[in-house]
Amino acid sequence: xxxSKDIIYGLWNDEEDLLRAVKxxxxxxxxxxxxxxxxxxxxxxxxxxxxxxxxxIAGFIYGSLGTLTAFLGMSWIFTKDWPIIFGGKPHWAxxxxxxxxxxxxxxxxAIGMVVTFYLINGLGPGVVNPTIDxxxxxxxxxxxxxxxxxxxxxxxxxxxxxxxxxxxSKTI
Amino acid sequence: xxxxxxxxxxxxxxxxxxxHDITEDLVSPxxxxxxxxxxxxxxxxxxxxxxxxxxxAWTIWYGIGTWNLNRTVGWGWDITNFVWWIGIGxxxxxxxxILLLFRQKWRTGVNRxxxxxxxxxxxxxxxxxxxxxxxxxVVFYFFPYPNTRGPIWPNFNSPLLWDVFAISTYFTVSxxxxxxxxxxxxxxxxxxxxxxxxxxxxxxxFGWTGSAKHWQRWESLSLILAGIATPLVLSxxxxxxxxxxxxxxxxWHTTIxxxxxxxxxxxxxxxxxxxxxxxxxxxxxxxxYITIAHIESMNKVILVTGTIVGVAYLTELFIxxxxxxVYEQFAFFNRAAGPYWWAYxxxxxxxxxxxxxxxxxxWRRSIAVTFFVSIVINIGMWFERFVxxxxxxxxxxxxxxxSYYSPSWVEIGIFVGTIGLFFTLxxxxxxxxxVVAIAEVKSILKSAGDQYTxxxxxxxxxxxxxxQAGQVTTHNVDEENETxxxxxxxxxxxxxxxxxxxxxxGVDDLKKIEGIGPKISDILNGGDIYTFAQLASADVNxxxxxxxxxxxAFQSHTPESWSEQAALARDGKWDELKELQDKLDGGKHV
Numbered sequence: 038x039x040x041s042k043d044i045i046y047g048l049w050n051d052e053e054d055l056l057r058a059v060k061x062x063x064x065x066x067x068x069x070x071x072x073x074x075x076x077x078x079x080x081x082x083x084x085x086x087x088x089x090x091x092x093x094i095a096g097f098i099y100g101s102l103g104t105l106t107a108f109l110g111m112s113w114i115f116t117k118d119w120p121i122i123f124g125g126k127p128h129w130a131x132x133x134x135x136x137x138x139x140x141x142x143x144x145x146x147a148i149g150m151v152v153t154f155y156l157i158n159g160l161g162p163g164v165v166n167p168t169i170d171x172x173x174x175x176x177x178x179x180x181x182x183x184x185x186x187x188x189x190x191x192x193x194x195x196x197x198x199x200x201x202x203x204x205x206s207k208t209i
Numbered sequence: 210x211x212x213x214x215x216x217x218x219x220x221x222x223x224x225x226x227x228x229h230d231i232t233e234d235l236v237s238p239x240x241x242x243x244x245x246x247x248x249x250x251x252x253x254x255x256x257x258x259x260x261x262x263x264x265x266a267w268t269i270w271y272g273i274g275t276w277n278l279n280r281t282v283g284w285g286w287d288i289t290n291f292v293w294w295i296g297i298g299x300x301x302x303x304x305x306x307i308l309l310l311f312r313q314k315w316r317t318g319v320n321r322x323x324x325x326x327x328x329x330x331x332x333x334x335x336x337x338x339x340x341x342x343x344x345x346x347v348v349f350y351f352f353p354y355p356n357t358r359g360p361i362w363p364n365f366n367s368p369l370l371w372d373v374f375a376i377s378t379y380f381t382v383s384x385x386x387x388x389x390x391x392x393x394x395x396x397x398x399x400x401x402x403x404x405x406x407x408x409x410x411x412x413x414x415f416g417w418t419g420s421a422k423h424w425q426r427w428e429s430l431s432l433i434l435a436g437i438a439t440p441l442v443l444s445x446x447x448x449x450x451x452x453x454x455x456x457x458x459x460x461w462h463t464t465i466x467x468x469x470x471x472x473x474x475x476x477x478x479x480x481x482x483x484x485x486x487x488x489x490x491x492x493x494x495x496x497x498y499i500t501i502a503h504i505e506s507m508n509k510v511i512l513v514t515g516t517i518v519g520v521a522y523l524t525e526l527f528i529x530x531x532x533x534x535v536y537e538q539f540a541f542f543n544r545a546a547g548p549y550w551w552a553y554x555x556x557x558x559x560x561x562x563x564x565x566x567x568x569x570x571x572w573r574r575s576i577a578v579t580f581f582v583s584i585v586i587n588i589g590m591w592f593e594r595f596v597x598x599x600x601x602x603x604x605x606x607x608x609x610x611x612s613y614y615s616p617s618w619v620e621i622g623i624f625v626g627t628i629g630l631f632f633t634l635x636x637x638x639x640x641x642x643x644v645v646a647i648a649e650v651k652s653i654l655k656s657a658g659d660q661y662t663x664x665x666x667x668x669x670x671x672x673x674x675x676x677q678a679g680q681v682t683t684h685n686v687d688e689e690n691e692t693x694x695x696x697x698x699x700x701x702x703x704x705x706x707x708x709x710x711x712x713x714x715g716v717d718d719l720k721k722i723e724g725i726g727p728k729i730s731d732i733l734n735g736g737d738i739y740t741f742a743q744l745a746s747a748d749v750n751x752x753x754x755x756x757x758x759x760x761x762a763f764q765s766h767t768p769e770s771w772s773e774q775a776a777l778a779r780d781g782k783w784d785e786l787k788e789l790q791d792k793l794d795g796g797k798h799v
Contacts, residue, residue: 052655053745053776075228075397076648077424085421090429100437110353111365119359123366136371136448143441144378147434151385154430155415158423160392164416173419174397176228200780 041208044070045192046169046181047201052078055178058199059084067195068186073169073179096150103145107138167209177203219502220659221315226497228651235643235650236398238493246492247636254632261626264619265340273343275619281605282614287341289594290624293477294334294631295376295449296590300478301327302383302442305390306435314657317649318503321394321642322489323482324387329634330481331380333627338372340623368451375448382441386434389427392417394647443467446474453597460540460601469521476514476560477590479507483583485635487576489644498645501574508573511586515564518593522561540601548613549600552592559589655746662737717741722774723790724766732759744775 049055052074062069063084072081082089111134115121120128155161173179182192184206196204226234243251268275278285301323308316339348351373353362363370396417399410417423447467454465464470483504490499529541544553563585572578603614638644655661717740719730736755738744752768770793777786 054780057776072421073419074421074424075232075419076393076652077428078421081421082425087422087425090426092426092429093433096433096437114353114362115365119362121364123364126366130366133366136368136444136451137365137374139440139444140371140374140378143437144381146437147382147385150430150433151389154389154426158426160415160417160423162415163412165411166416166418168400169418171400174393174400174417175232 042070043184043206043208044169044181045184045187045189045196045204045206046179047196047199048170048172048203048205049178049180049200050176050202052178054200055180056080056084058180058195058201061199062180062195065191065195067182067192070181070183070186073173073181075174075176075178078178092150092154095153096146099149100142100146102149103142104138106145107141108134111137169207169209170205218657218662219500220661220663221318221500221502221657222498222650222654223500223659224497225660226654226658228654231498231647231651231654232397232401234495234497235394235645235647236401239398239640239643240401243640244492247639250632251636254629254636257625257629258633259626259629261623261629264622264626265336267619268340268623269345273341275617277614277617277620279612279614281610281612282599282602284341284598284602285614286595286616286620286624287337289591289598290627291334291337291341292449292594292598293591294330294337294627295446296474296477296594297481297587298327298330298334298379298383298478299442299446299471299474300482301325301330302379302386302438303475303478304482305386306438306442309431309435310439313506314653315503315506317646317653318499319482319486319507319645320649321387321390321646322486322638322644323478324383324390325635325638325642326482326485327383327478328380328387329631329638330478331376331383332634333631335376335380336623336627336630368448368455371448372452375445379441379445382434382438386431386438389430389434390646390649391642393419393427394643397647398643443471446471458601459534459536460544461597462537463525463597466521469518472514472517472521473560473590473593476511476518476564477586479511479514480583480586480590483507483511483579484587487580487583489639493639493644495645498650501576504576504579505570505573508567508579511564511582512567512573515560515586519561522557536606540604543604544596544600547600547604549596549603552596552600556589556592556596559585560593563589661743661746717778719744719775721778721786722771723793724768724771729756729763729766732756732763735759741775741779745772745779747772 047058049058055072055074056078059069059072059081063086069085072085074081112129115130116128122128123130126133159166169181170177170179180196180201193204222231224230276285276287301320304316304323305320308320339345342348351363351370353365363373391413392415395410395414396419399407399414402410447470450464450467450470453461453463454467486499487504490496526541529537532538544550563582566578566582567573599614604611719725719733719738719741720727722741722744725733732755733739733744733752736751738747749768749772752771756763756766756768770789774786774789774793777783777789
């Protein structure tokens, strides 16, 4: 993993207080390293300037790949590779290819998106990410700052004045 | 988070839970040693599973001849059980996907267990086509792959092969969807665990941190998976119905209208969810998370889908008569009056009559009644598949080959074994993973927790301390306001509605918010907003709607800053509130 970082972070007890604090931090041009929460907070993404996830575009591409694989695959098999007559139907019996084409579209889209999701997030089986605070997955809402990117004094006063219940420094 | 919830909507999380309580309640079942009930259930399930495995081994060793199938009845208990399990597997994805798209908050209480149930049911279902082909060791011929036999491919025009694709896809997508939802919750378990247990959950949680960007992508992924899983779940049972509909057996054309089959699948799936959840909530003490409101919602789905199934049964009788096609007419006459009449009337009673009990609210909300009916429906839906498959085949076109099919001990044993497998997996699941989705319940707490909505809303109702606290807030207001508050409190206390009496305990003086006078305060009370906390979490658009509904005189008021002000008041930050109000002009930002 990347080299260790010195961070300073504050913990809040309520997501609405956290949202207010994030608003203030963004207004004060404090460089927030990341915000960690026990569940998704609506309204946080625009404050942090996170652009909308493009996962759906990836999903569409994977899905299209599945459509093409299924349809072209079956067409090739039944017209070129091994043509057989089933019940007097034409070799290239498009309507009866539809169900499998649909299933593979969904399958490719789902697997592709899930794999992409874990890859771009840097998550996966066996990955160990540094834990900032054990209570973040329980009931604490955290704003973390990288000490090398911010004025530590300014951050401390921001944390004190904006309802942070705890302030900690840590090397991760 | 703070979206407005109708005041008449029941809370979905009871017991005034904090976020930490939710973690504690939902993770602790995986942390303590299993109880006597769990061990008994597990031993029983494992025994059934072992017997099932023995019967499968018996089938493979001696061949399909050990079953009582005969020349015309080529499909018996095997495919009946297959369709039954697949049907049960439909509720999980329905709850997690379709209800997610419809933004039904009650899904959060039951989606995790229902998805697990889906996966286990599909595993049980997949066993039957795997062994009924006879030579189970070459069952991989189902799948198309470049082989050394030509290569020769499976028949892509056959609904049976569509089924292979549909069920493999359904299983894979359900598994991915379920596991992605589990990752954040495994992280919660991980962060409470120590030693070896921590290592295991570290692996299972994939290194989840709870970063804002990860949550954003997680939500996006869940939504798209839900979007594609919805047509998928409908396609699966549609294709199962094609298995029958495209044949030349008259009684099997009953499945030509797939929505009927899909409704039946959802119907049986919800019944199984109810059976499981009623036991689970009791054993794991989850009554606060899987509430009567959840059970009632599911009973409503059962009532609707059960009635759809009932209409379909009657329609097929009519169509058989109206078609003028003698084979179809005979098939249906034979069902009701032939040798399997008991299965037909069992099906009619269990699926059509029994769910009608849920028109009555009291029974819809009764755990005993729900549990009983859910079992009856599980049996009824099994009969439905048996009626379609076996009764039709036992009366072929040629009367000389008519027969009466009943299963051999091996067939019964395999069915018992799948039930054992299902419960073994489910019981293991309750030990390893949180049965209720922790993060998702937390995310609906502010809008569906009973301290925020419903009759018990606001602080802790009923006790004297809170009444005093409620009065303290009215202490410093001028005389005029005080009288109006007292009037209101009296009014509330004398009102016969239980809701309002309890709410009076912690009423705040909303007039302290700039822009709110006595009239608007009353309007807000009418919208079930009594405290600063409720106002702070109310949605601006809902507030505007309240004002619009109150009449034209109030439309010029702007509630934009109210929640900001109320949040300060709720936290007791009076100085900051004063500062803010100095900047505001009539409640407006200037």
